[in-house]
Amino acid sequence: MKYAGLLVMPAGFFLTIAALVLFAQPAQRGIFVVCGLAVEILGLVVAVRGHMPARGESQS
Amino acid sequence: MIPAPLPANSDTWYGLALLLLLLAPLAIAGLALVNTGLGRSRSAAQSILGNIAIISVAVTAFALFGAAIAGNLPGTPGGAGHAFHAAGYPWNWIGSGSFLLSGFGSAPVPAQLALLFELWGVALAAIIPWGSGADRWRLAAGCAATALVAGVVCPLVMHWVWGGGWLAGLGPNFSLGAGFLDPSGAATVHVVGGLSALALVWVIGPRAGKFPRGGISTAMPGHNAVYVLFGCLLSLVGWLAWNAAGAMLWMNAPLTALPVIAVNTVLSAAAALGATLAVTRYRFGKPDASLCANGWLAGLVTSSACAAVATPVESIFAGLVAGIITPLLVELHELALSVDDPSGAIAAHAAAGIWGLLAVGFFAPKPGQLLAQLTGIATLLGIVLPLLYLLFALLNRIVPFRVDPDGERMGMDLHELGGGAYPEFVIHRDESYR
Numbered sequence: 001m002k003y004a005g006l007l008v009m010p011a012g013f014f015l016t017i018a019a020l021v022l023f024a025q026p027a028q029r030g031i032f033v034v035c036g037l038a039v040e041i042l043g044l045v046v047a048v049r050g051h052m053p054a055r056g057e058s059q060s
Numbered sequence: 061m062i063p064a065p066l067p068a069n070s071d072t073w074y075g076l077a078l079l080l081l082l083l084a085p086l087a088i089a090g091l092a093l094v095n096t097g098l099g100r101s102r103s104a105a106q107s108i109l110g111n112i113a114i115i116s117v118a119v120t121a122f123a124l125f126g127a128a129i130a131g132n133l134p135g136t137p138g139g140a141g142h143a144f145h146a147a148g149y150p151w152n153w154i155g156s157g158s159f160l161l162s163g164f165g166s167a168p169v170p171a172q173l174a175l176l177f178e179l180w181g182v183a184l185a186a187i188i189p190w191g192s193g194a195d196r197w198r199l200a201a202g203c204a205a206t207a208l209v210a211g212v213v214c215p216l217v218m219h220w221v222w223g224g225g226w227l228a229g230l231g232p233n234f235s236l237g238a239g240f241l242d243p244s245g246a247a248t249v250h251v252v253g254g255l256s257a258l259a260l261v262w263v264i265g266p267r268a269g270k271f272p273r274g275g276i277s278t279a280m281p282g283h284n285a286v287y288v289l290f291g292c293l294l295s296l297v298g299w300l301a302w303n304a305a306g307a308m309l310w311m312n313a314p315l316t317a318l319p320v321i322a323v324n325t326v327l328s329a330a331a332a333l334g335a336t337l338a339v340t341r342y343r344f345g346k347p348d349a350s351l352c353a354n355g356w357l358a359g360l361v362t363s364s365a366c367a368a369v370a371t372p373v374e375s376i377f378a379g380l381v382a383g384i385i386t387p388l389l390v391e392l393h394e395l396a397l398s399v400d401d402p403s404g405a406i407a408a409h410a411a412a413g414i415w416g417l418l419a420v421g422f423f424a425p426k427p428g429q430l431l432a433q434l435t436g437i438a439t440l441l442g443i444v445l446p447l448l449y450l451l452f453a454l455l456n457r458i459v460p461f462r463v464d465p466d467g468e469r470m471g472m473d474l475h476e477l478g479g480g481a482y483p484e485f486v487i488h489r490d491e492s493y494r
Contacts, residue, residue: 002262006446013442016435020234021147026428033434040441051262052398053271 002050008043087298093291102471131155188253191403237429254410332359335383365416
């Protein structure tokens with residue numbers, strides 16, 4: 001799951017870049033850039049959840 | 061009588077920029093003290109030695125090949141780079157500067173000053189994750205990871221932002237304000253450093269006993285609040301110089317703008333400290349010294365983005381927000397997300413830096429600036445963080461990051477250095493090993 005989250009984050013970045021290239025209107029660009037960021041945050045949440053150690057795992 | 065403003069790039073301008081750059085390392089020294097103070101006493105000597113070693117590796121790696129990637133030599137700031145064309149736009153993605161600092165001595169003075177600024181920048185970015193890996197990150201592994209951060213990742217982002225790269229080109233190419241604005245390294249230094257800290261704690265895992273089975277996380281407070289708070293004071297001096305020098309170099313700020321930048325820096329830090337004091341007083345009944353230090357640093361990090369473009373009132377607002385989110389994020393990391401970050405670098409550097417960069421979008425007057433800032437933030441989260449994680453995960457297979465369990469129990473000082481930082485003090489048994 002952690003790797004899935006880390007792969008989703010670049011996908012959000014490319015969505016952001018695509019918005020800049022494809023749209024000329026500031027409003028459309030803005031919406032898609034925010035969507036790209038939302039995808040990245042989703043990926044970050046998945047990555048964070050994937051890296052959460054089971055309680056007790058760190059006890060040596 | 062108010063003196064007439066000096067023309068930018070005069071000899072006085074160069075001299076002052078150099079003087080400021082000679083004061084800027086105080087920020088690094090302050091952060092080294094914070095890192096050491098927030099670790100445990102049995103790892104203090106390894107921590108402070110690690111800070112010095114990491115600074116050494118960082119500046120060497122940057123001089124050998126990082127400066128070429130950053131691309132400010134030869135020529136002037138905003139110099140050469142390799143670009144590809146896609147969708148009708150140029151994407152300048154990596155610098156084409158000279159390796160081994162060749163041509164440094166004969167480069168124009170602004171390029172030399174820019175390189176010195178970047179040199180300090182990679183050193184500061186490299187020691188940020190060192191505090192997050194406290195008590196378990198091996199010194200050799202820390203140095204190896206530093207070579208990657210300071211030699212590759214930081215210079216790459218520096219090129220995009222300061223070296224005429226594609227983020228700087230968002231203004232002319234896409235009509236997004238003045239392009240991505242980061243006058244004093246909030247993105248290139250602090251967010252990169254903070255994201256390195258996040259990637260590190262994911263790869264290395266929490267300290268032994270930090271998250272026990274069936275209970276809340278174990279409190280492992282820093283061993284010396286005086287180091288931490290004195291480090292904060294020392295950082296202020298460095299940050300004042302850092303923000304002023306950054307504005308001069310990357311925004312061509314005149315000397316008359318520097319007092320406002322200094323005031324904005326102090327106000328941002330002060331507001332952040334006040335907010336953190338209030339939040340921790342409300343949450344825990346008493347102010348928390350280490351969280352207040354994180355809040356202060358978060359205010360300074362926010363000022364790295366905002367100080368050159370905001371008014372004093374806007375700086376206070378930016379600092380207040382940073383001071384509120386930092387302690388809450390540290391608590392969230394520890395209690396809900398099981399992220400063991402002893403120095404709070406992820407909140408104080410990554411989160412506060414991102415907030416500062418976003419705030420620039422609100423404060424800067426040019427239309428489209430907010431979109432440029434959002435694009436820069438998307439780049440940091442979407443490209444830089446996965447890249448750092450990938451590099452750290454691969455490096456961890458070659459040079460194991462984590463000390464063995466016996467070494468962690470014994471303390472990094474005895475295990476790695478053979479002697480403690482406080483040999484005449486009795487070190488109490490750690491309650492987490494019951």
